[in-house]
Amino acid sequence: MMAKEIKNILMVGVGGQGTILASKVLSNGLVNAGYDVKMSEVHGMAQRGGSVTTQVRYGEKVYSPIIGKGQADIIVAFERMEALRMIQYLKKGGVLVVNDHVIPPMTVLTGAEEYPEGIIEELSSKAKTIVFKAAEVAREIGNPKTQNIVLLGALIKAIGLEDLDWDTAIEAEVKPQFVAINKKALQKGMELAS
Amino acid sequence: MKKLLTGNEAIARGAYEAGITVAAAYPGTPSTEILENIAPYEEIYAEWAPNEKVALEVAGGASIAGARALAAMKHVGVNVAADPLMTLAYTGVNGGLVLVTADDPGMHSSQNEQDNRYYAKFGKMALLEPSDSQEAKDLVAEAMKISEEFDVVVILRVTTRICHSKTLVEFKDRQEVAMKPYVKQANKYIATPANAKVLHGTLEERLKRLEEYSNNSPLNYIEWNDKKIGVVASGVGFQYAREVFGEGASYLKLGMTNPLPKQKIREFAAQVETIYVVEEGEPYLEEALKVMGIDCIGKDKLPLVGELNPDIVERAFMGTEREVFTTDIKLPNRPPVLCPGCPHRGLYYVLGRQKNAIVTTDIGCYTLGSAPPLNAGDTCICMGASITAGHGMYKAFEHNKTEGKKIFSVIGDSTFFHSGVTGLMDVVYNKGNSIVIIADNRITGMTGHQENPGTGKTLKGEPTVEIDVAKVCKGLGVDKVIEVNPLNLEEMEAAIKEAASTDETMVIVTKWPCALLKDQVKAKGYCRIDEEKCKMCKACLKVGCPAIFNIEGKIQIDETMCNGCGLCAQVCRFDAIEKVGE
Incomplete structure (x- = not known):
């Protein structure tokens, strides 16, 4: 039943946005489903408000822990501009899930550079792009901090992993009092990508 | 059951399984999580030392006392610890001693990208290089075995992508290892010139025996496929090569890279047409092959600067270039910054x-x-x-x-x-x-x-x-x-x-x-701009806080990012920044 082909997921955000939990739930679900999984993160200096990526690869047998350019089946961007920064990693025919949220980098805050216009249009002209304001969606369901799981839900649906046991994965990675709200967030994210 | 662990988590588990009882380190990316993950094990005494030299000396002392010991540090930390390291190599060990060096090719969080494999050769120590978390864990036990059997210090060399990538790991039970008896041996542990002369001599003998071990060790194995191309690789470089060449090449995968298994390398070289050496950093393996008179291609094609990835390996040896999306939109850089409230x-x-x-x-x-x-x-x-x-x-x-x-x-x-x-x-x-x-x-x-x-x-x-x-x-x-x-x-x-x-x-x-x-994070409130008082002088932007934005013609403070330190309010000459929510 398991496809031999390796699937590649790239998550990108800004240090401090909390992509870690989303990637933990994702990899937990994949491991329980019997996939070989490799996941790569960036730690240290780059985390301090810099651009950070998490890469997840899964399939029957995975070698490299990192993804090559033009290989990602899906890119999930927690920040608008970071989606475009990573577009070179997207496979032709790949999908983008974009949180329509702006975090200006210091170079923009100091006026040295400008935050570019027209990013969503540029992304949409290249690939199927699912865009929503994850924090607002999360706030509507009761907790803005679940935005990462909303984005994860959209990713899961877009890459066709919705049949895996995500409830167990959430229960394993999230504190008991937040399990229900995160399950709701995941569901909501899946709906947004339908 | 298999668990998904980072290389660092796996090394910590490996320390537990291998019966290590003393561990010391100074934090440094990408090595920090090794000791953090060892700390919860009651079976292991673990400490943050003030620096890497101290950490290695503590581990070295524990080894002399008869315990299995580990020291961990980032690559530049080994420079700090180099003094005890070079002499511990001579004295050898009592309980097994492993030094984990976490190198940072690509300098994700470092000031240089030195290749610490040379320390093993330079200082005459055994060198092990894992290619994933399972190996990272297992090689700790292997390091203990080698260290005690051959009376040598073992360097376990990992790189950022091994340390911080999660791969599946199968656990074993802890092997309880009794302390070896401590016996006073002045001629072994007092490195005066007279003793050190003898120790250097015996070390050369120990290394000779270790080369035999390296030749026969399953850590160095061959995967036979097509014999037109033979890839010699270690560490994460092996994974990239295996990804790129698949079954279109044969592999000599080296897990023990000092002393090198020269006999096994010759056997492999004799049966393949062209040899590619895929390694990150310096041409450590490539030079060794060339000294042995084996023709190979490595750093002529692969870069000396930065870390490798499958793209670079593919482009270098296959000449192929994948079609990728590009954009004409100029993207501002996003350098790391001091946090709000720092x-x-x-x-x-x-x-x-x-x-x-x-x-x-x-x-x-x-x-x-x-x-x-x-x-x-x-x-x-x-x-x-x-x-x-x-x-x-x-x-x-x-x-x-x-x-x-x-x-x-x-x-x-x-x-x-x-x-x-x-x-x-x-x-x-x-x-x-x-x-x-x-x-x-x-x-x-x-x-x-x-x-x-x-x-x-x-x-x-x-x-x-x-x-x-x-x-x-x-x-x-x-x-x-x-x-x-x-x-x-x-x-x-x-x-x-x-x-x-x-x-x-x-x-x-x-x-x-x-x-x-x-x-500090809890309930300190946040700052807010009083738009009527703000004269747009932008003095507050000069503090360089990522929570203060100048967008859509006005200054705004992101209340979710701000932690209410009030520095911006102190530089505002118009009293336009107020603190709320305390």
Whole structure:
């Protein structure tokens, strides 16, 4: 039943946005489903408000822990501009899930550079792009901090992993009092990508 | 059951399984999580040492006493620990001793990308290189076995992508290993010239026997496929090569890379047409093959700079280029920055405005104060060099009667304990005049909040003596030591002003906790712009806080990012920033 082909997921955000939990739930679900999984993160200096990526690869047998350019089946961007920064990693025919949220980098805050216009249009002209304001969606369901799981839900649906046991994965990675709200967030994210 | 672990988590598990009972380290990316994950094991005594030299000496002592021991550090940390390392290689061990070096090709969080495999060759030690987390775990037990059987120090060399990639790991039970009896052996453990001459001789013999072991070890294995191309690889380089060439090449996968399995390499080389060496960093394996007279292709095609990835390997050896999306939109860079509420910001805001100053900085979050808009920083070399390089600059100006600037040396609390103390001693002893600023944010910050000698807690979370930075300075003979809150600009400016006009050695301790520490994050409110009062003078943007934006023609503060430190309110001349929600 398991496809031999390796699937590649790239998550990108800004240090401090909390992509870690989303990637933990994702990899937990994949491991329980019997996939070989490799996941790569960036730690240290780059985390301090810099651009950070998490890469997840899964399939029957995975070698490299990192993804090559033009290989990602899906890119999930927690920040608008970071989606475009990573577009070179997207496979032709790949999908983008974009949180329509702006975090200006210091170079923009100091006026040295400008935050570019027209990013969503540029992304949409290249690939199927699912865009929503994850924090607002999360706030509507009761907790803005679940935005990462909303984005994860959209990713899961877009890459066709919705049949895996995500409830167990959430229960394993999230504190008991937040399990229900995160399950709701995941569901909501899946709906947004339908 | 298999679990998904980072290489660092796997090494910690490996230490547990291999019966290690003593572990020491100084934090440093990408190695930090090794000791953090060892700490919860009650079976292992684990400590944060003030620096890597101390950590290795502690592990070395434990080994001599008869325990299995581990020291872990980042690649540049091994430079600090090189002195004990090179001699422990001679003395050998009692209980097994492994040094984990976590190299950082691509410099994700480092000042250089030195390839520490050369240390093993240079210092005559065994060298193991895992390619994933399973191997990282298993090689700890292997390191113990080799270390005890051959009486050598073993270096376990990992790289960022091994340390911080999660791959599946199968657990084993812990192997309880009794302490070996400690027997006084002066001719082994006292490295005087007379003893060391003998030890060097026996070490060469030990290494010869170890090469035999390397030839027969399953750590070095061949995967036969198509024989037109033969790939020799180690570490994460093997994974990239295996990904790119698939079954279109045969592989000699090297898990033990010093001593190299020369016989096995010759056997492999004899059966393949062309040899590619796929390795990150320096041509360590390639040079060894060439010295053996084996023709191979490596760094002619692969870069010496930066880390490898499958793309680079594919492009180098196959010449293929995947079609990728591009964009004409120019994207601003997103460099790392000091966090909102960071106490270093107040210090650097004031330092950056000093007209006649040179600011030597050090390794830590506060290095980021050298970036715009704070722009306060002239040098950053290595742990501790802020003080000593600053002192050297001062002496050069003074001795050569050159019109010098006032020198401010900025160093963090953990870095001061690491290697700033001796530097300050030098300044005092040799009558320096540089101003030493110890940015004491009550924690080791950049690596993600590790305890240090000044925090009052051990790695295991036990309360301990809290070594007082100011008292250490006074003890070293600095008469003028003042403590200020760097987020109080008036206090901070007064201290710098005083320092600028003093002729004696002076220490300023800027003491305020890291904004990310739990107690600091809680309920301190946030700042808000009063739009009616704001004159758009943009003075607040000069503090370089990522929570203050100038967008859509007005200044805004992101209340979710702001932690209410109030620095921006202090620079506002129109009283347009107020603190709310306290």
